[in-house]
Amino acid sequence: MAKKPRVASLLADFLVLAVGLTTSITVQFVGALPVSEIILVVFLPVVLLLHMRRILSREYKALFSLLGIWLFGQMVSDVYRHTATLDWIRGDAAIIFFGLDLLGLIILLRNNERRKLLVVAGTAVGTILVTIFHPSQFALDEPWKFGYASGVISLGVLISSFLYARRSFIAAGLVILGLVAVNLLENYRGPVGGLLLVMALVFPIIPERFGKLRLMPTHGGAIRVAVLMVVSLGAIWIAGNLVDYATSSGLVSEEARAKNEAEKKGGSLLGGRPEIQVSSRAVMDSPILGHGSWPQDPKYIEMLIDIQLDKGQIDSDDMSAFENSLIPTHSHLMGAWVWAGILGAAFWFYILWLTAKATIRVAILRPPMAPIYVSIVSGMFWQIMFSPFGLNVRMSDALAIVIMLDLIAAEPSHARSMLANVRSRIMFNRPRRLPNPRLFPTPR
Numbered sequence: 001m002a003k004k005p006r007v008a009s010l011l012a013d014f015l016v017l018a019v020g021l022t023t024s025i026t027v028q029f030v031g032a033l034p035v036s037e038i039i040l041v042v043f044l045p046v047v048l049l050l051h052m053r054r055i056l057s058r059e060y061k062a063l064f065s066l067l068g069i070w071l072f073g074q075m076v077s078d079v080y081r082h083t084a085t086l087d088w089i090r091g092d093a094a095i096i097f098f099g100l101d102l103l104g105l106i107i108l109l110r111n112n113e114r115r116k117l118l119v120v121a122g123t124a125v126g127t128i129l130v131t132i133f134h135p136s137q138f139a140l141d142e143p144w145k146f147g148y149a150s151g152v153i154s155l156g157v158l159i160s161s162f163l164y165a166r167r168s169f170i171a172a173g174l175v176i177l178g179l180v181a182v183n184l185l186e187n188y189r190g191p192v193g194g195l196l197l198v199m200a201l202v203f204p205i206i207p208e209r210f211g212k213l214r215l216m217p218t219h220g221g222a223i224r225v226a227v228l229m230v231v232s233l234g235a236i237w238i239a240g241n242l243v244d245y246a247t248s249s250g251l252v253s254e255e256a257r258a259k260n261e262a263e264k265k266g267g268s269l270l271g272g273r274p275e276i277q278v279s280s281r282a283v284m285d286s287p288i289l290g291h292g293s294w295p296q297d298p299k300y301i302e303m304l305i306d307i308q309l310d311k312g313q314i315d316s317d318d319m320s321a322f323e324n325s326l327i328p329t330h331s332h333l334m335g336a337w338v339w340a341g342i343l344g345a346a347f348w349f350y351i352l353w354l355t356a357k358a359t360i361r362v363a364i365l366r367p368p369m370a371p372i373y374v375s376i377v378s379g380m381f382w383q384i385m386f387s388p389f390g391l392n393v394r395m396s397d398a399l400a401i402v403i404m405l406d407l408i409a410a411e412p413s414h415a416r417s418m419l420a421n422v423r424s425r426i427m428f429n430r431p432r433r434l435p436n437p438r439l440f441p442t443p444r
Contacts, residue, residue, distance in 0.1 A: 008050075012047075012108055012115065013114070013115060013118060015039070015043060015108065016108050016109065016115045016118050016119050016122070017118045017119075017121075017122045018036075018039055018122070019036045019039055019040055019104075019119060019122070019395070020036070020118060020119040020120070020121065020122020020123040020124075020125075020126060021036075021122040021123070021125060021126040021129075022034065022035035022036040022039060022126060023035075023036040023122075023123045023126055023127070023392045023395045023396070024123070024126050024127045024130040024392055025126070025130060026391060026392075032391055033097075034391055034392050034394075034395060036392070036395050037097050037100070037101060037394070037395065040100065040101060040104040040105075041097075041100055041104075043104070044100060044103060044104050047104060047107045047108060048103070048107065051107045054106060054107050054110050055103060055106050055107060059405050059408070059409055060106065060405070062350065063102070063350075063401070063405070064099070064102075066346055066347045066350050067095070067098070067099050067102070067347060069343050069346060069347065070095055070336065070340055070343055070344045070346070070347040071092065071095045071096065071099075072343060073290070073340040073341050073342070073343025073344050074091055074092055074095060074290075074293060074339060074340040074343075074344060075092065076289065076341075076343075077289050077290040077291070077292045077293075077339065077340050077341050078091060078092075078292045078293050080289050080292070081289075081290075081291060081292030081295070082292075083292040083293050083294070083295075084294075087292070087293045087294040088292075088293055090293060090294060091292070091293020091294060091339060091340075092293070094389070094390055094394070097394060098394045098397070098398065101394050101395050101397075101398040102398045102401060102402075104398075105119075105395075105398045105399055105402050106402055109399070109402050110402065110406065111406060113369065116399070116402070116403060117158065117369070117372070119399055120154055120158060120372060120376070120399070121154075121155070121158060123151075123154065123392075123395075123396065124150070124151040124152075124154035124155045124158070125151065125155075126151075127147075127148075127150050127151035127154075128148060128151035128152065131143065131147035131148050131151070135147055144186040144188060145186065145188045149183070149186070149188055149191065152179075152182075153179055153183075153191055153195070153375075154372075156175055156176070156178070156179045157175075157176070157179070157195075157198070157371050157372050157375045158372055159175055160172040160173075160175040160176050160371045160372075161368075161369040161370070161371040161372040161373075162369075163175065164202075164203075164368070164369070164370060164371050165368035165369060169203060169204060172203070172371065173199060173203055176195050176196075176198060176199055176371070177199075179191070179195050180192055180195045180196060180242075183195070184242060184243070184246045184251065184252075185246070185251060185252070187246070187252040187253070187256035187259075187260070189239075189243050189260075190382060192239045192242060192243060193235070193236050193239035193240070194375065194378065194379055194382065195375070196235040196236070196238055196239050197232055197235050197236065197239075197374075197378055198371050198374050198375050198378070199235065200228070200231045200232045200234065200235035201228060201231075201232060201359070201362070201363040201374050201378070202362065202363060202366050202370035202371060202374050203371075205231060206227070206231070224364065225360055225363075225364070228360075228363050228364075243260065247260045247261070273330055273331075273386050274304060274307045274308055275304065275328035275329055275330035275331070275334075276329075276330065276331055276334060276385075276386070277303075277307060278300050278303050278304045278307070278327070278328050278329075279300075279327065279328060279329040279330070279331065279334035279335070279337075279338050280334070281300070281303065282295075282297075282300055282327050282329075282338045283334065283337050283338060286341065287337075287341065287342060288341050288342050289341045290337065290338055290339050290340045290341030290342075290344065291327060291338055291339065292339065293339055294326060294339075295326070295327045295338060295339060296324065296325035296326050296327065297325055297327055298325045300325075300327045300328065301325050301326075301327075301328070304328050329388065330386065330387065330388050331384070331385055331386055331387065331388070332348050332351075332383055332384040332385075332387065332388070332389040332397075333345060333348040333349070333352070333384050333385060335388060335389050336348055336389070348384050351380065351384060351401065352381065352384055354401070354404050354405070354408065355377060355378070355380045355381050355384070355404065356381075357404075357408055358377045358403070358404035358405075358407045358408055359374065359377050359378045359381075361407045361408055361410070362374045362377060362407050365407070365410065367410075373403060373407065376399070376400050376403055377400060377403060377404055377407070379400070380397070380400045380401075380404070383396075383397065383400075
């Protein structure tokens with residue numbers, strides 16, 4: 001009788017591994033569709049039938065309610081804007097498939113740390129393999145940034161996390177710093193700040209005690225959160241200075257140096273994301289109803305070109321790259337707001353709040369696999385504010401949301417579990433069965 005649950009558990013493990021490995025592989029079906037979503041949707045009726053109760057928890061009601069409101073807002077916007085049928089289908093499908101991704105991953109991954117790590121590892125390996133055997137045009141132009149980086153960084157942070165779980169903090173930190181160095185040399189600036197933020201939030205940079213003197217405030221206190229925020233700001237400041245040093249000292253190519261200096265004219269964030277300035281104008285032009293799915297308007301493209309020409313980021317020869325009139329957004333939040341109006345933005349404002357709450361949570365609890373969790377969770381802020389939504393991003397966003405909700409629902413504890421607990425709950429052995437499984441069992 002005990003073998004059936006074991007077989008079901010192994011099948012679920014293989015399913016989530018397959019989802020991870022195929023996240024970067026796409027096929028054409030009306031629009032591009034990741035193979036991972038096809039696999040998940042095919043098996044979704046089975047997992048729903050077996051574990052429907054897992055999605056009925058209170059913490060998921062607000063999530064799916066706001067997702068439904070976003071979809072409703074997109075439909076209203078498309079009807080009002082008389083959106084072309086194909087664009088209307090593609091716009092709604094992106095939200096629907098995202099909801100299906102969330103449903104599937106919640107059922108498969110909720111309170112199961114082994115499977116979360118399987119998805120992360122599978123996605124990382126799959127991304128690297130796709131870059132090697134079938135790279136995109138972006139990956140051909142910039143192999144590190146648009147090809148190997150996400151997979152290598154994820155695997156590196158996973159290795160760091162296993163070292164961290166064994167309290168080998170120096171070795172774990174050296175792995176993170178090695179990743180920082182590689183990204184500096186490749187002029188991929190975003191991960192430099194993100195990786196240093198991981199160290200600031202969960203590594204014992206400031207010891208808890210020095211002898212009998214307590215250096216860090218007690219767990220969960222507001223002062224402790226404030227100290228962590230100050231350390232995090234320090235990490236971001238260091239990241240900016242490291243990028244400036246790499247640029248000025250000739251560690252990066254001449255082309256990268258010119259790009260960095262041009263983007264710096266517009267500010268450290270918006271200088272590299274002029275699309276945000278354009279999408280902000282599009283939001284102000286229609287803040288309630290939005291512009292519909294795949295909205296096109298040449299005036300916003302002209303605005304983007306003017307900004308980039310003024311900042312020296314492009315010249316007249318580069319203007320041929322703007323082949324369509326799609327309103328530029330380059331942001332989860334601004335994209336949803338431009339497409340679906342305020343109802344689309346409401347969903348991502350809620351996820352931003354979850355991101356802040358879960359980041360504080362993991363920084364305070366410091367679970368055994370804290371580096372990979374804080375990397376994924378804090379990375380959602382960047383995704384929401386500065387990265388476009390779609391394709392394989394849907395699956396990674398769904399994974400991050402599942403992790404965030406588990407962190408928020410976890411019982412408070414110091415989360416420095418015994419090594420035996422790390423092996424049973426995180427490694428690829430069968431997890432212990434607990435009456436009420438939690439992410440961080442309270443130490444006895």
